[in-house]
Amino acid sequence: MGYQQNPESFWKSTFDDGGDATKGSYTSWLAKHPSALDNFDEMMKKAKGKDIVVFLDYDGTLSQIVEEPDQAFMTDAMRSAVHEVALCFPTAIISGRRRDKVFQFVQLKNLYYAGSHGMDISTPSGSSKYTGHKHQTITTDEKGNEVVHFRPAQEFLPKIQEIIKALSDMTKGIKGAIVEDNKFCISVHFRQVVLEEDVCILKERVENMMQAYPNFRISSGKKVMEIRPRIDWDKGRALQYLLDTLGFGTSNNVLPMYIGDDKTDEDAFKVIRRIGQGFPIVVSSTPKQTKAAYSLREPTEVMCFLIRLVKWKRSVSSSKSIA
């Protein structure tokens, strides 16, 4: 399939799933979103000579989904795979979590981190462009290096703290409910709320309470309600911002790769689709509606894919140096 010659038709045929993917069996869904492992060689033929930039989601992609949000650790093997990938390609993690929390989990310095669904991005000034954008600021880190921050929801911080306080008070009586402070957004978790009735009460209370905050919106994730400022910013915009600031904004040769498992990752898949070149890869072992072109079943498959990517890159580089 020559998507480089005809991006429109490639993306149409690759992504349009008629909206009925959730109804079909896994096998028929897989035919529309083939395994990135099984199709690795074919994908890499398209990637040869391109500037690959890797984007990764965290929860459900680099770590397994677990009951307790604070316990979503990644394995050392996964950490090592991500580290190796980042030695080969510019690599960023774009997560719904607060940025410092993702860094605590990942602990790798050779990556770019975007937290709060992309509303908190920091990049070393040496590798990124400071454009004087109104949401950009520069600080100096402990080693004296300049860091460029992009925080489009900064003005919402006081309101977010007010909402967190109100949500924490309101959910106290609901066993298992957790309110997570993600800095520029908030997660209200109900994975550990056992009674279905309590889940309904929780959702209703949160929805009612948030009516008093029209500048915020609620979206849903995996057994979680996500509350965030109503601004035109999401993981897709964060991906584009990172491509721009890392110097790939006007490149016809860039090939972004995004691996993610949740609804908020769809915004990034859409941006890759719009760019017309790249690999949007969904992590799912069940059929779901998605704009992704490829799929991986679970984090262990993500790790295998990342390891293969590193091997591929090294083999391409060594054959170039021999020639």
Ligand SMILES: O=P(O)(O)OC[C@H]1O[C@H](O[C@H]2O[C@H](CO)[C@@H](O)[C@H](O)[C@H]2O)[C@H](O)[C@@H](O)[C@@H]1O
């Ligand atoms: O964008 P992500 O990095 O995928 O973050 C999305 C949310 O992930 C976390 O919640 C999810 O994972 C938890 C740990 O496995 C699980 O307990 C929870 O049910 C899931 O929804 C995180 O806690 C949220 O703040 C993120 O927004």
